[in-house]
Amino acid sequence: MTDSGLLVANLSVAYAGSVTALRGVSLRVPRGSIVTVLGANGAGKTTLVRAVTGLLFVHDGKIREGTITFNGKPIHTASATAVVKHGICQVPEGRMLFPRLTAEENLLCGAATRRRSPEIDLDLERVYQLFPVLGERRRQPAGLLSGGEQQMLAVGRALMARPRLLICDELSLGLAPMVVAELFRLLRQLNETEEMSILVIEQNARVALENSHYGYVLETGQMVVEGDSGTLRADPHVQELYLGGAGEAKAAYQALVRQYRNAIA
Amino acid sequence: MTTPILTASDVTVQFGGLRACDGVGFEVTRGELFAIIGPNGAGKTSVLNAITGIYRPLQGASIVYCDRQGRKHELIGMKPHRIVRLGIARTFQNLGLFPHLSVLDNLMLGRYIHQKRGVLSTGLFLPAAVREELEQRESVERVIELLEMAEFRWEQVGSLPYGIQKRIELGRVLTMEPDLLLLDEPMAGMSVEEKRDILRFIFEIQRRLGVTVILIEHDMAVVMSVAERILALNFGRPLTIGTPEDVARHPEVVEAYLGANGG
């Protein structure tokens, strides 16, 4: 039971002013696996991340129901600091770097909860090995790095916490396809060599499913589908997240257009 | 034929070293539904911000708007509130509503440009000010009815669900009675059913007011079905302009959307 990974059970979250963002969401990230949660803008993906990492309070959100446990220990009441100490760290949506701190200082902030030790310096070197470009630009303010470099920095910063579960929120956002592919290759490598569990929250369904073992689809605050990544790719809900969407929806929109075009004409 | 309602050429917006949009140009015909697509960060919203005067494009850019009387206005260098008064209204990606005001107040603000009474007559509660307020209130109530929002009239906007807020924002641009409507992802995060409601609403406005619509939208199914012409952007640069069929076949567009697949 101690190695059961992340378990989210029947989670409901609401923000101040009674807007319900998640309704009865359940999810499992077994140890050593890559799991993805797909969904469009506003489906509740980031709320899920905030709930797991203890950051809901920043946005006046509250867990109304349900539990979150990590390796058997409940974490839904834990502070953000405690969650990081439990071994969960995130690459937040929009990267959320410290733009005025240098790249290296950003990385050191990732190790904020760890005790001071020479190991931190070793980990710093390891990040520079993974992302040589960060090593070159370690003295530059993070705000001046390019989009891709910033995303690498965000990943590196999370790795500095030595997480057992890494949560990546919208890793692919605004990045060139090449960079996205490179980042995901790295995540898979970390997963294989270090048995790091990874939760990938994505809008880009294609990339996410190619690089994960298991997937969920979140739609307006509820899980609508789950399954092996391979099988999910054929699912109509997932198809809708692809270019062009599912045939059904498109046909419905087109019918609407015809109806009104005729009315105007 | 008629002159285009909006002609943009060589619009470049720069922040520090980053070019949010780079040499974008297009024409929008009166009455048309024009769509702008592109991946996140492609510069779609920057184009709208340049049109509405929030961003100042670099030298050489030109955005000419032709109003209902046929007069032409260069929008670059004009203050946003002046541009709005020419008959251009827009919605925001992350909602441009005033969350602590009631639904009614938000919609009444849409009538702001159509009201004339200043602080003197409203403060003294002069009959003229009261009459004007009542007239505008009636026209707002018609929109409330159209959007089926009578029950929320007095609620604070911020306490309502996201989908309703999106609808209120559309309601507000409707009360403004614009000629050119800029919609920034009005359907983000919605289910197919809700998207159809919004589309129905857009068509309804077009039919009633004959407005021209520029739509930014992520959902390809929507864009490919409803847009008459599409401008595709990527990394701030224009890829192509054309009918949905042309754009869908354009190799660079396919690459921008499917590129990650290739690895």
Added chain:
Amino acid sequence: MPLDKFLQLLLSGISLGAIYALVALGFVLVFKATSVLNFAHGSFLMLAAYLTSTLLGSLGLPFAVGLLVVALSLAVLGVVLHYTVMQWMVGKAFFSVVLVTVGMEIVIRAVILVFWGPLERGRVQGLPQGTFSVGGAVIPYVNLIILAAAGILVLAFLVFFNRSRMGLHMRAVADNLEAATAMGIDRNVVYAGAWAIGLLLAGVGGVLYAHFSPSVNLGLGVIGLRAFPAAILGGIDSVPGAIVGGMIVALVENIGAGYLGAQWRDVIAFGIMFLVLLWRPSGLFGTKELIRV
């Protein structure tokens, strides 16, 4: 002769500037790390000055010991204030938070009245007195020591802020609170630390000012508010801005008041700030878009 006067004003202005820089630095630090505009900052300086007048003036403690005691007491006061009062104000409307510090200012003023009474107290003479002259200007030794002490403390602060782990966490919180929280940085610890150091700097400023000013009185609270124009002129979220701003305000004010008359001090200090703001609306070194009030 006019040149002598100018030199005199310039040199005493530099010592004053060192104190202003110190005070502005504490003010900016609290603002940067906790987003609180501390209206009571000046009264903390005043409190420190009164403590100095008792410890060094009446009790005759050596300068170094007195400085240490006053600075540490204020640092402790900062931590206590955070956990008893300010902690509850986190995330509240900006102006409510400002007014809580106004409430603190009123209480401190009352406390000073109770313990020290309304009469002003003389200049504290805990440092070697006497003067020397440079090019016609007469400089008290005290001014030199003040300059040195303030300079050392500013340097120590810069090292702490830029090199230490706590300093790093403070800068992280100031830069992006949500991200800092996501990385597991406990904001309460950072806030308490910022209050402690902010008040410590105000405290040292108070000790030094008690040696500089002709008297210790209830007007010092307003003098302490010089942190405002100094910090704003530099850019309210900028550490180097606070230092440069403190220097500029002190110099312009001291020289201006020397020629125009002391009653113009306030007008000059805020006037120079106003002019700088018209030229650069977010100060010399400030970030463009700052918090919305």
Added chain:
Amino acid sequence: MRSRLVTDYRQDLAIFKTRPQKVIVAVVAGLAVAFPFVFSSDFTPPLGFPWRAWLTAANLALIASIGAAAFNLLLGYTHQVSVAHAAFLMLGTMTAGYLGSIHHVSFWVILPISLLVGAVVGALVGLPALRFRGLYLLVATFGVHFFFLQVYKTFQTSFFGFNAIRFPAPEVPVWLAQLGVFTPDAEGRVLIQGDFRWYWVLLPIAVLSIAYMSNVIRLREGRAFRAIAQHDVSASLTGIDVTATKLRAFAISSAFVTMSGVLGSYYLRARGEDSFPFEVVLFYAIMVIVGGFSSTQGAVLGALFFYFFPTFFDWFRSRAPVVRDIKFLQAYANEINLAGFGILIIIVLVFRPGGLVGVWRSLKGYWGRWPFST
């Protein structure tokens, strides 16, 4: 109340819409009329409880409520943090001093003039100041305060020497005096003197001023004020000229503060440079916040609280049984009053961020749900 059937939108424009509201207004109006009669009587309450002092406090509160409402218009609705408040009180005093004390212009003429002067100067000050945002505006207006203070000192010494400016008691206008309600003095004039008469001057002025401001806030311009405060980009995209609107708010606010400065000068009869310490603006801020942010009733409640609480606290400290025997409290009377006030502010802000209006609303909510409340 929410689901009330709207038959005529005119009903929605009324300030007091529902029956309970109307009842409350009637009660408050009744109390306001009875108040001066009761508290100018010779009744002596036991335990040295203050009696006539309440009328003085009420008059001061009426003057302050205009200033507080004006402050609230700017801070609470437009979210422009200006601390040049005391500066405009000084402007009022200077206007009254120059016109009234030197040129003997009637008090009743000075009042509208002061509104105009306040609006014009407010706009002039606002013009450069509104380039700054948030904190920078706050501290820039801080500078305005010190500038006005210097101007005031110069004004006072050049026209009045080193003494405070003294103001004559205003007269009741001739046509009103002839109504026969008043008994004229030996010279055939009716002077406005004493708390009882002043109350009847201040009450209508305060009511009208506050009604004007709340009308502005409720209707077109006020919506624009509130819109700017929440989302200025979006506001400009609904056609609101953000700068002009801010300036308008600044001018209105300054106008009424200036007028309340005139009222204060005439009521208190003498004003000197130490009548305008910087704390004055903080006191107004306290009224607004303690009363309840973004609420005109709040500003009024805050002003009442600000003058009534010290009256009560002073009694409590010096005359209340048991407490009056504590030597320390008597030895440091003013200091304790000050500290008590400071602590109260902190407590209110920490525990009741909604202010007095918030307390009132939650009480109302409680009774509104009765008997289902828990």
